Amino acid sequence: MTQRGLLIVLSGPSGVGKGTVRKAIFEEEGVDFQYSISATTRQPRPGEVDGVDYFFISEEEFKNKINNGDMLEYAQYVNNYYGTPKSFIDQTLDSGRDVFLEIEVQGALQVKSKMPEGIYIFLTPPNLTNLRERLVGRGTDSQEVINKRVDAAREELKMMINYDYAVENDEVSKAVERIKAIITAERLRVGRVVEKTF
């Protein structure tokens, strides 16, 4: 029996560098994840290939998929729909291959509600740890500014608690190493090893 692949979800606040980290992971030697391909109702741009860049589908087909529960998450931008089809991910995982999904926070939470077995990784901006101490130590900001920055960071980090792991993106190569360690460890979880052994 083929062991089901892992669903790895990389998310985090906008501007944190999710895309850069994801690209760096895919360039690593020995990494063979299937990137989760989105579906969209917009027209392909020159050079874009159906089933590679996106699944290009009609609005009717998209709405059918929503109604059938085949969209793990979706959103509408400028009259076009974008979403993550569940069937593609399921088929890939069933074939034993791992799927990597890079997605913003709202989408990640929707995916998690439908596929809680995934590994949810939150990419954080650098230097969140001990933010207040460092701002105070720097001595350049007023108490009010410091409070505002700490409050903003706190709001951002409230999203973190819905995830399994938090990875600081201080350097792309370090973030990549951390994510690789997480995936290695998850493959060694006893439940997965027992499944593979018998």
Added chain:
Amino acid sequence: MTQRGLLIVLSGPSGVGKGTVRKAIFEEEGVDFQYSISATTRQPRPGEVDGVDYFFISEEEFKNKINNGDMLEYAQYVNNYYGTPKSFIDQTLDSGRDVFLEIEVQGALQVKSKMPEGIYIFLTPPNLTNLRERLVGRGTDSQEVINKRVDAAREELKMMINYDYAVENDEVSKAVERIKAIITAERLRVGRVVEKTF
């Protein structure tokens, strides 16, 4: 506030190579675990240092520690007691340092019942995965011998399900890398990162 260290417990069937793997981990650069020091009632041998090789204590003191709940696990061999004192581990963890405990399976389960927050790693012999297929493929063993070997492996692996992770000891260096990845990943668990951030 100092973040509490991790308790890392390495266990597995006898003969699997726990000691060798533990020694190799402690020789790794950048590893700064406190090795969990056992208490014993036996006399120190020449060269053995109290608080380094063992905590050498009297039988009365040992029994007091059992009664006070300060022995995470203990056993008696040849009229001497051996055990793992909880207070030493707690103090080390509270100081922010990680503690590494190498222990046989019975002891590990006792420790787990008292410190479930630890990370429990089961070291497995190589080649347990798909054992039956490989024995059949080899074509040298009778069906009866194959069944016996698979049953024996199955019994051994039943212990595994009490652990968080299973690491195959096919090569010491590979086992060490896997254990290091597990520890890296555990430090990135959201609960621990949130604790460190605020």
